[in-house]
Amino acid sequence: xxxxxxxxxxxxxxxxxxxxxxxxxxxxxxxTKPGWEYMPDMAHSIAYExxxxxxxxxxxxxxxxxxxxxxxxxxxxPFHYSANISGYDSAGLYLRFPSWLGEKDLEExxxxxxxxxxxxxxxxxxxxxxxxxxxxxxxxxPPPPSYFADNLINLxxxxxxxxxxxxxxxxxxxSKTLDHDQVWKVVYYVKSLQKHHQxxxxxxxxxxxxxxxxxxx
Amino acid sequence: xxxxPSTCVRIIYTNRFRKFIASIFILLFLVPFSxxxxxxxxxxxxxxKQYCTSCHQVNNKLxxxxxxxxxxxxxxxxxxxxxxxxxxxxxTGDKDALAIYEEYNKNEMPSFLSFTDDDIKSIIxxxxxxxxxxxxxxxxxxxxxxxxxxxxxxWLYIVVGVLVVITFLxxxxxxxxxxxxxxxxxxxxxxxxxxxxxLKTKRAIAFYVIAGVFLLGFTLAxxxxxxxxxxxxxxxxxxxxxxxxxxxxxxxxxxxxHSSAEKSKIxxxxxxxxxxxxxxxxxxxxxxxxxxxxxxxxxxxDKNEPIEWVKIHNLPDHVYFNHSQHVAVGKIACQTCxxxxxxxxxxYQFTSLSMGWxxxxxxxxxxxxxxxNYYSMYTELxxxxxxGKIDKVTAExxxxxxxxxxxx
Numbered sequence: 001x002x003x004x005x006x007x008x009x010x011x012x013x014x015x016x017x018x019x020x021x022x023x024x025x026x027x028x029x030x031x032t033k034p035g036w037e038y039m040p041d042m043a044h045s046i047a048y049e050x051x052x053x054x055x056x057x058x059x060x061x062x063x064x065x066x067x068x069x070x071x072x073x074x075x076x077x078p079f080h081y082s083a084n085i086s087g088y089d090s091a092g093l094y095l096r097f098p099s100w101l102g103e104k105d106l107e108e109x110x111x112x113x114x115x116x117x118x119x120x121x122x123x124x125x126x127x128x129x130x131x132x133x134x135x136x137x138x139x140x141x142p143p144p145p146s147y148f149a150d151n152l153i154n155l156x157x158x159x160x161x162x163x164x165x166x167x168x169x170x171x172x173x174x175s176k177t178l179d180h181d182q183v184w185k186v187v188y189y190v191k192s193l194q195k196h197h198q199x200x201x202x203x204x205x206x207x208x209x210x211x212x213x214x215x216x217x
Numbered sequence: 218x219x220x221x222p223s224t225c226v227r228i229i230y231t232n233r234f235r236k237f238i239a240s241i242f243i244l245l246f247l248v249p250f251s252x253x254x255x256x257x258x259x260x261x262x263x264x265x266k267q268y269c270t271s272c273h274q275v276n277n278k279l280x281x282x283x284x285x286x287x288x289x290x291x292x293x294x295x296x297x298x299x300x301x302x303x304x305x306x307x308x309t310g311d312k313d314a315l316a317i318y319e320e321y322n323k324n325e326m327p328s329f330l331s332f333t334d335d336d337i338k339s340i341i342x343x344x345x346x347x348x349x350x351x352x353x354x355x356x357x358x359x360x361x362x363x364x365x366x367x368x369x370x371x372w373l374y375i376v377v378g379v380l381v382v383i384t385f386l387x388x389x390x391x392x393x394x395x396x397x398x399x400x401x402x403x404x405x406x407x408x409x410x411x412x413x414x415x416l417k418t419k420r421a422i423a424f425y426v427i428a429g430v431f432l433l434g435f436t437l438a439x440x441x442x443x444x445x446x447x448x449x450x451x452x453x454x455x456x457x458x459x460x461x462x463x464x465x466x467x468x469x470x471x472x473x474x475h476s477s478a479e480k481s482k483i484x485x486x487x488x489x490x491x492x493x494x495x496x497x498x499x500x501x502x503x504x505x506x507x508x509x510x511x512x513x514x515x516x517x518x519d520k521n522e523p524i525e526w527v528k529i530h531n532l533p534d535h536v537y538f539n540h541s542q543h544v545a546v547g548k549i550a551c552q553t554c555x556x557x558x559x560x561x562x563x564x565y566q567f568t569s570l571s572m573g574w575x576x577x578x579x580x581x582x583x584x585x586x587x588x589x590n591y592y593s594m595y596t597e598l599x600x601x602x603x604x605g606k607i608d609k610v611t612a613e614x615x616x617x618x619x620x621x622x623x624x625x
Contacts, residue, residue: 013424015384020428022377034447034531036440043445043533050483051528061523085325115470120495127266130468131495137466139501142270142279149267150331169271169280172494177476 077180081158083166088159095158101188109189112182116174117190120144125193142170147190148197160187261343264336268329275347279498281326282317285348288341297337302328445533451565452527456513458564462503465559471551479545482538486526489518529566530555536572537623546591547584547612575623579612586610 037043048054054062066072081087081095114123122128125147132143145152164183167173178186272280287296291313298306299314303326306314318325329337399406415421463469472478477485492514502508517524532538543549552558556567568574586592586602586609593599595615601607607614616622 013421016424017428020432031450032452034450034452035443035445037445042535045534051486115472116476119467119469119473134467138503139499141495142274142498143266144271145267151268151329167494170498171271172490172497176488176490177473 079165079175079180081162087166088162088168091162092156092159095156095161097157097188098184101184105185105188106192108182109185109187109192112178112186113189116178117186120171121147125190144171147194153194153198157187157191160190258339258343258346260336261339261341264340265343269340272326274498275344277498277500280324281321284344288345288348293338293341296341297334300329300337300340301332302330304328446569446571447531447566448569449565450529451563452529454527454564455524456526457506457510459562460558460564461560461562471558478540478551480541482540484540489514489524493518529564530570532570535624537625546589548589549582553578576618579617582611583609584612584615 045052048062050063052062053060057064071078081091118129119131120127120129120141121144122132127144127146129141129144131137131141134140147153161183162168163171164178164186165173165175174183269284273282273284275283275285277283291299295306295311295313303314303318305328307318396406463474464471474487474491475484476487477483496511496514500508500511502511513524543554544551554568554570558564558567584592586598592610592615595610598607598610598614602610611617
């Protein structure tokens, strides 16, 4: 009878256990440290990696620009039009689509457009991208012009290339993320969007005239 | 209705009717006056968004000056001249025009020769309406404030504290009740041994030993399993960048910022100039804290200093991994390895990145064999695939689990 009433020792044990459980569970992950590792001497690169600091360069940045007046191998091509209004105008006059570009590149152009341009310009090019027309954000991006308005519908491809390469007005430069060929594919896709738009307008006009004609008869 | 007296119905009817007639008159009276300004401003809005917003905002200075209250600063006549052909206006030696040209580093505004006076007036009208509207202030946005959801919150500590107090109260009650129970049966309360001696009983010592072994074993096994793994690693980044806001809500493609993921070994951290593609115009965040974070981009941009992001997904140096191989060739979605990044306010490592995890995927994932020219050299596999000998091709069949593929 005496023993049955003696709960005190038991509750103390429970308390100790409870505190221990709390202590263990308080070591929660997600964590801000990567944790321990085994044999770190083989896990870490001796050579400086792309984004690590490099003490041999004055600004300690390892990812440096190519030496001046050199170009990297591959698809990069120098762009000879200067970044001002006269460069813009002469690009419009003299820069033309390269000969290799064709219908086969439309799909890739569309994909690249979807990644890089549609955020602002919208998938249809109307200037209604997801950061411009977005009810969930309070400070949407100022709307870019529609590709189909009279000031852009007949934009020469050279000017379009210039705008993607250097950026234009609020638009940033994409020469760092898209290479020469990719910019051309995007421009080709945009011009095809505009052509399709104009064709549909002329087609609509034609059908409207046809309807008017039939009523006259 | 039948129980209502007919006079009552009539009164209601006539009152409503009168109000209706009156409102029609008011509307008829108002429409001609309000309509003109309204139509002009909406036409202006369309033109403003097409031609102006890529350089100008009403309240902020962007590529060109802020346009707020421009109708009070300049005459309408001057504005029409400037907007239609600013270089012609500058050629006449207009002082204001030349001052603006100099202020913006001789960055020329394009001419809009095709605009009629009415077009320009409608734009001015729109800016006038917008200038009168209060500027949008950044305020609290849902989901951007408060403690991150996965950290133990303040409230949890309070709940634990309350529970501890309740436990002690219950223990006190228990002793009192026990004493009362003993008094009732007329027996004496058994003598309480002092706390220290109770902690030294055989049972207590046995408990310590068992608990200790359990704790040590748990810690040892747990740390051994996590050795060299950093799943859920979530370092504090120099800027509180939210992938949820950018990739989720704003639907910016992963490759917009990490463009080298399909071109090179590394996915790449976007340079500050990529941030500036949008943040040249987006200067205010969804909350005040957000605005403060955006300021850090400008600080880095102005000083031409890199932002020192903390790398989360670390592979040991003796493992070769190539992003372009997986993204461009294998067409693996980013989320397969990085998890639902578009829902993460703060980025963390979603997968273990262990070798077993790599091998599993190489064994199980169906390679897009038929449609991808990259694999055309595997003629034997292609033949087997066509003849139906194998129903799918995994990376393992192409040597994707051989040691030298990743360790060399």
